[in-house]
Amino acid sequence: MDKYRTAVVLLNWNGRHLLERFLPGIIAHLPIGCELIVADNGSHDDSVSYLKKYHPEIRLIAMPENYGYTGGYNRALKEVDADVYVLLNSDMEVSPGWIEPALRYLKDNPHVAALQPKIRSLNNREYFEYAGAGGGFLDVLGYPFCRGRIFNTLEKDNGQYDDAAEIFWASGAALFIRSEVFWKAGGFDEDFFAHMEEIDLCWRIQNMGYKVVFCPPSVVYHLGGGSLPKSNPRKTYYNFRNSLFMLAKNLPSRGFFLRIVLRLLLDILASMKFLIQGSPGDWLAVYKAHLAFLTRVSALRKQTTGRQQKLPGLICKKSIVKAYFICRKRRFSQLDFKASRASL
Secondary structure (H helix, E strand, C coil): CCCCCEEEEEEECCCHHHHHHHHHHHHHCCCCCCEEEEEEECCCCCHHHHHHHHCCCCEEEEECCCCHHHHHHHHHHCCCCCCEEEEEECCEEECCCCCHHHHHHHHHCCCEEEEEEEEEECCCCCEECCCCCCCEEEECCCCEEECCEECCEECECCCCCCCCEEECECCCCEEEEEHHHHHHCCCCCCCCCCCCHHHHHHHHHHHCCCEEEEEEEEEEEECCCCCCCCCCHHHHHHHHHHHHHHHHHHCCCCCHHHHHHHHHHHHHHHHHHHHHCCCHHHHHHHHHHHHHHHHHHHHHHCCCCCCCCCCCCCEECCCHHHHHHHCCCCCHHHCCCCCCECCC
16 A cells, blocks of 8 residues: 555635544544645635644645635645545544555556545434445436435445445545546536536546446545535535536537436426425526526537547436336335446
């Protein structure tokens, strides 16, 4: 493992309370030789002064404003000299030995560019957590789902996904990635600002011939909602808009128009559900997302080079919306879709 210079990088924005709560555990379980860095995204709370006073041993990269997840990490990582970046949310509790198995896997498998630990819920520790669970996938219309999480249904972790598996996307909440590949792929797309950017990056990485893997011996616990609560119109806007941005950038030409039309129609149905549930802000956010997408779709189609001419094999060719809402399949194991196995 000493082959890889490794840096754990936390991106902080007004999260002093999270740093105070979670940094001690991260420090306690940091292997010798692994650097810990906090990149502050223009916080206007006392995060920076707290770090300087109570954790002067931690390297601080202070940025003048909030560049979002994408811009914040792109700027911070340019100042980090490491072979492997470990991007970790500031609201994450880590477990003993969470870094070592991931680094071993990367060392033994040079064709793997990115890796995700098992992500459990901090508030309900026996269950998977929304942001990544046991590794992520996409369906044919661009809806993300995970081993252990489909839409808002979370599975209890009974070891059912403890096999190392090739996945389509690794969560940005806890992401191991080779620095060389990160920059070769162009880093995060800063048009996304926040949300879905890691899926877009993983798609581009796979187009380059690399693999993305889930590593279950590495376990972390995610609080969630550290920057934006789960129900928030701004978050709704980014999720719907960025999902469409990602499809426009990466889908092959064949079938593109039909998939986008179907996706827009399903989004409209989702917006009506928001309205019925008494969330007019989320309803409006979907329409704003569509407007932003429609004004950019032509430029987005020209943006990504190396786009494949067919859907990647790890994209589920069926609709997860149909499986979940019509066929009532709420667990990953119930889907007619299998992730390929990898060996640890």
